[in-house]
Amino acid sequence: MNIFVCVKQVPDTETKVQPNGDGSFIETSSIKWIMNPYDEFAVEQALLVKAANAGSTVTVVRVGGVKDTEALRTAMAMGADEAILVEAEDNLDSYSIAKALKGAIEKSDKTPDLILAGKQGIDDDCLQVPQVLAEMMNLPSVAVIVGFEQNGETVTVKREIEGGALEVYEVKTPCVLATNKGINTPRYASLPGIMKAKRKPMQQLTLADVGVSADDRRVKYSDFQLPPEKPPGKKFDAMDEAEQQKVVSEVVGLLRTEAKVL
Template sequence: MKILVPVKRVIDYNVKVKVRADGSGVDLANVKMSMNPFDEISVEAAIRLKEAGTASEIVVVSVGDKKSVETLRTALAMGADRGILVEAAEATEVEPLAVAKILKAVIDEEQPQLVIAGKQAIDNDMNATGQMLAALLGWGQATFASEMEVKDGKALVTREVDGGLQKIEVSLPAIVTTDLRLNEPRYASLPNIMKAKKKPVAEKTAADYGVDTAPRLKVVATEEPPARAAGVRVGSVGELVEKLKETGVV
């Protein structure tokens, strides 16, 4: 069974993001970038399926600029077999629908039986690509997976929902999007990092797949959240209640 895993290059989750002075977006100058954490979980899930003998090949795909090849190499060092970089015309942010269309074209070529994707990227929090991809392909989908088992041509997935946990079964081929509690991704060892440099990475463009990546959304302004106000010390429960009433909390 072949598994395809989309991965995205984002600002590292440990970095404190700064907005440009003109409010035109986030300042990316000299900022550490890394693989989207949910995508790391997806890569780990695919590797575990391969180690269990369920999967035979893991293909990782990234849609973005040339530097996204670094993210692919990280996935290859973790244990993926080969990568595909789809350059997207220097676009700073490719919207979910365009990404889904590109991934559909890649899937049509690669014919994987399972796609494991992160539920969302931490830079835009769209949480849409996996669902859009399933719709374009006409495949079943299982989102927000915290547990997953693949056997007998089906994926058994435990989903995290507002009311608790939901267990569903989807027939392959299918799309699964991963949540935080699915697994803990491994660190790539130095020998595997060296081996990853020799693993194949094919380079394509969005135009190769006939996909227009021109944005359909316009960001009007980007602002940092307001600074948190200092706390107020109260002397009694009654005073606390009055303060809460004044602020509209109760």
């Protein structure tokens, strides 16, 4: 099977995000990048499918800045066979990214049997790219999956819905699946894996190579701002019972009128 995994490189979860000078994006010069955590589930699932289907290959594809390549290198250290990197700014919109991924997958010498991606990037939380990509490639897709079982040409996937219930889908391959936490436990990359990844092929393409131009951009960031600082909470000290009754009704009132949570 030819398995493609779309991965995104996102700022480490411990990063203190700051808007850049003109507010067009975040300051990226000193960011430590990691593979988007939801994409780790997609890479792991791809490696599990590969192990169950002799002769399979796992290709990881990423669209973004080329200065750091942590996400692709980590995926290859985990066991992916090769990587494709499409050079682009890190703040592209979902439409352009999906189009670039489609271009990169179609440009490769392999016809996809399965395309996996994390359900969302933990930086901008758009939850769009896998579905847009599936639509562009005219493939079926299921997003937010927590279960995966392969039966020949079809896969049975589970997705969690409101209230913790599960929906079960049978999907024909090729298809696009977006993984959620719970589907598997991503393996650690190993040290020998890191050494081997050095020798694995990483193809670099430009947006033009994959048929994406500036006109494809549907959404542009206009301003990045930090959220306003939270005002301090109200404190009520220990008190006798009569006082307590009074204060409780006061607090309930405030929760209704001021905080508007009741």
